[in-house]
Amino acid sequence: MLKVSIYRYNPETDKAPYMQDYQLDTQGKDLMVLDVLELLKAEDATLSFRRSCREGVCGSDGMNISGRNGLACTTPLSEAAPKGKLVLRPLPGLPVIRDLVVDMEQFYEQYRKIEPYLQNDTPAPAIERLQSPEDREKLDGLYECILCACCSTACPSFWWNPDKFIGPAGLLQAYRFLADSRDLATDERLSNLDDPFSVFRCHGIQNCVNVCPKGLNPTRAIGHIRNMLLTRAV
């Protein structure tokens, strides 16, 4: 029998959040955490969580799984509950809408700030803007981000200043456009990151790298941005 403890909170009826315990017969299968949630929801329809693709591409089921942020759909029980006890909480630091569903607005606001789109005012070529294979390679490890927020909500600097620090996810995307040979807004992008909060609240704790379900490395991208800022400043 698998023991599952889940954070429950319905602001309309509950005074405070609480942990609810469930039991589930997994029949010895190494299910994914999302499968567990689906099975429990079949019994208790009030249990709320987000999911869509159920295969690690949409980024909607980021949550805190036995103390570590990750995607429920790609985290197997063998990893999340080796001793038969699974603890599920919403992503830390963000306001809870209900149960495991959080309000991602602060996260998206930071993403919006880095202007996550290609900026290039030169006349567009007839077909497409070409890029050499070498330049294209520079985007590897950056473009794969699915904006699940596992990293930013594991980052202490983001917990303290979610309104001012861009956070690892936003900064990884900031660098994705700084590194793109087709983007011409490099200087404006850097000016917008030059204050003491946006980039420099990162203290290299690397929680972000540790949890990213896509195996990306925001800390390295942040280091690249810092070097670009320094080169430009001195």
Add this chain to the structure above:
Amino acid sequence: MVVVRTVTSFGRSGTFDWLYQRVTAVILLAYVLFIVGFIFFTKDFGYQAWSELFAQRWMRVFSLVALLSTIIHAWIGLWSVVTDYITNRMMGGKATVLRLFVEVILAAVAVLYTVWGIEILWGV
């Protein structure tokens, strides 16, 4: 695009704060190594050697630079601690008053130490 820009820390920007933090750290390391080295490698280390060392102008300047580095390093570090934990997001308007209060105290301590340090270095 709303970016924080009106904040005062030490340098002109986050980039300069970061740079000052590293440069002052290097100066402090050099100073500490020098002092430790001096204590260990001076024959008959004692009051005589110590006061002769500090009688020289370059040593006084070096010490003052180290003192200023300590203050700059501490200011940037503590400013970021203060702005991590005393935020308007968590405490509302009170945070501004409290943060200002703490920052004024820190600044006063910084000025006090600088003046006191100069007095000690050039006073003997």
